[in-house]
Amino acid sequence: MRAPIGDFDSAVPAPDRLDELTRPVAEAVRHWRGSVPAEQILYVDTEPEWADTAVFVEHYGRDILEQSANCVVVAGKRAGETTLAACVVLSHTRADVNGVVRRHLGARKVSFASMDTATGESGMEYGGITPVGLPGSWPVLVDAAVVDLPYVLVGSGRRRGKLLVPGKAFAELPGAVVLEGLGVA
Incomplete structure (x- = not known):
């Protein structure tokens, strides 16, 4: 199958590539619910050394x-409590x-979570973290511009491979909150 965006050799429905995904991402795809069928979430194989955006x-x-x-x-802190959240x-x-982000989380201070925290708590590899399969207790803050796109390329949970996800599916993820102005230039 031809990928709907990008110059990839092929795209395969993610449910057919669960073995290429980390456990939490594979579980999320396996138990997918929502208006977008799981088969419309596509997996594309990519080289891990090319995972960073510019490359x-x-x-x-x-x-x-x-x-x-x-x-x-990110980690939001207020009164000694820390809340982990994802920003897309x-x-x-x-x-x-x-x-x-700070206002939405009601936090006094928000910072990027450490690599150990981000990978340890998500079960995903650094450089491949995706909103698909994050812990259900996390808020998943999604910029409205992401939801408006027909397809969006995101991590697959690993540095190797990416997911192509219909934009509207991000609004249906567990814990998802769509926010205007989350992404700034």
Whole structure:
């Protein structure tokens, strides 16, 4: 099957590639619920050394930058309590951590979670964290611009491989909250 975006050799329905995904991502795909059928979530094989955005677009097409999203894990702190959350923003933007995220979480301070925390708590590899399969207790803050795209490229839970997900599916993830202005230039 031809990928709907990017210059990939092929795209395969993610339910047919569960063995290529980390356990939490595979479980999320296996038990997928929502208006978008699981078969519309596609897996594309990619080289792990090309996982970082700038290198990735050099190999798989510059046009993909406008249709790619990053998922970053943040830690909000207030009164000695820490809340982990994910922010999903288009790759050419950054998450408004000190504004939109801090206000939404009701946190005094928000910072990016450490690599050990992000990978340990998500069960995913650094550089491949995806909103698909994150712990159900986490808020998943999604920029409205992500939801508006027909397909969005995100991590697969590993540095090797990516998922192509219909934008509207991000609004249906467990814990998802769609926020205007989450991604800023």
